[in-house]
Amino acid sequence: MIEPANLASTPGLPKDRDGPVFAEPWQAEAFALTVKLHEAGHFAWAEWVSYLSREIASGAPADASHAETVYYLHWLAALERLVADKGLASAVALAKRKAEWHEAYEATAHGQPVVLGAKHHHDHDHHH
Amino acid sequence: MASHRHSDPPSDPALRVKALESLLTEKKLLEPAALDALIELFETKIGxxxxxxxxxxxxxxxxxxxxxxxxxxxxxxxxxxxxxxxxxxxxxxxxxxxxxxxxxxxxxxxxxxxxxxxxxxxxxxxxxxxxxxxxxxxxxxxxxxxxxxxxxxxxxxxxxxxxxxxxxxxxxxxxxxxxxxxxxxxxxxxxxxxxxxxxxx
Missing domain, CATH: 3.90.330.10 (Nitrile hydratase alpha /Thiocyanate hydrolase gamma)
Incomplete structure (x- = not known):
């Protein structure tokens, strides 16, 4: 699980008595991704902290209401940068994949599982 | 009866997380089951x-x-x-x-x-x-x-x-x-x- 020392050394981490807290599911996913990549040896926690700190110092993102959301927008930007710098996934590849997911949602009729590569074969006049 | 015909895409950051997760698991840099297990620990900590x-x-x-x-x-x-x-x-x-x-x-x-x-x-x-x-x-x-x-x-x-x-x-x-x-x-x-x-x- 997450080493308490790492949690303690992470600047500004929103948490309660039991550990980190999140405003939305994607924030927990971003957190878990980072912890698992670290555990798999892709980077040291201190290195992650330096990326996160730099991102936080760059100023608040414009569009966020919750404190947790502001924090995790920084977190996500820092993670994307670190992953690119480590050669795990480039910014271009990430942007492309994000667009593919967006398209997959647009192309999938509600009630069907969303999978990548879905084409617009759902008839748009069709009713549920 | 649903009034919309396709699935509304999640928010921008949620899509970026999905992109990271799917690319990294595809490259076998992450194990999906281990990731889910960790996320599951936070079930009661969100929202x-x-x-x-x-x-x-x-x-x-x-x-x-x-x-x-x-x-x-x-x-x-x-x-x-x-x-x-x-x-x-x-x-x-x-x-x-x-x-x-x-x-x-x-x-x-x-x-x-x-x-x-x-x-x-x-x-x-x-x-x-x-x-x-x-x-x-x-x-x-x-x-x-x-x-x-x-x-x-x-x-x-x-x-x-x-x-x-x-x-x-x-x-x-x-x-x-x-x-x-x-x-x-x-x-x-x-x-x-x-x-x-x-x-x-």
Whole structure:
């Protein structure tokens, strides 16, 4: 699980008595991704902290209401940068994949599982 | 009847996280099962878990319950809970004759501002398809065996409509105050895969 020392050394981490807290599911996913990549040896926690700190110092993102959301927008930007710098996934590849997911949602009729590569074969006049 | 025909994409950051997750797991830099296991630990740590308080209020205040069942979005907002992103809430009531069960084929359709993070099984393909086809068998696997005489209603969430189950108030709780009642209400009871158990002591 997450080493308490790492949690303690992470600047500004929103948490309660039991550990980190999140405003939305994607924030927990971003957190878990980072912890698992670290555990798999892709980077040291201190290195992650330096990326996160730099991102936080760059100023608040414009569009966020919750404190947790502001924090995790920084977190996500820092993670994307670190992953690119480590050669795990480039910014271009990430942007492309994000667009593919967006398209997959647009192309999938509600009630069907969303999978990548879905084409617009759902008839748009069709009713549920 | 859903008014929209395709699935509304999640928010920008949610899509960026999906991009990271799918690329990194594809490259075998991450193991999906280990990732899910960690996320599961945070199930109860996401979003204000207000659903239980809504249920307890409905159990103790009949006029509130009436408002909740006729206009859940307004009744939930009345308690100061918001955070929904434009979608409407509908609360469906369990009775001795009817048991309600929620499902959604998309993980984004879950009323997390009232229920917290969706459990991993809720997002899993087997639950999504089998809850509709054989709800009785699915409920049995959750340890909830319902007699044939009880009607099971399935509510498929959409991007515009989110459901929550109002479970039955357990016997032996007549003396409990609202706060104590709220502590008995579990997430699974508000999804419909469990009933609310009475106080253990």
């Amino acid at each position: 204000p878990r207000n659903g239980a308080k809504v249920v307890a209020r409905a159990w103790t205040d009949p006029t509130y319950k009436k408002r909740l069942l006729s206009d859940a979005t307004a009744a939930i907002a009345e308690l100061g809970y918001s955070g929904m992103q434009g979608e409407d809430m509908v609360v469906v009531e369990n009775t001795p004759a009817v048991h309600n069960l929620l499902v959604c084929t998309l993980c984004s359709c879950y009323p997390w501002p009232v229920l917290g993070l969706p459990p991993v099984w809720y997002k899993a393909a087997p639950y999504r398809s089998r809850a509709v086809i054989e709800p009785r068998a699915v409920l049995k696997e959750f340890g909830l065996e319902l007699p044939e005489s009880i009607e099971i209603r399935i509510w498929d969430s959409t991007a515009e409509l989110r459901y929550m189950v109002l479970p039955e108030r357990p016997a032996g709780t007549e003396d409990l105050k609202e706060d104590a009642l709220a502590k008995l209400v579990t997430r699974d009871a508000m999804i419909g895969t469990a009933k609310v158990a009475g106080p253990s002591r």
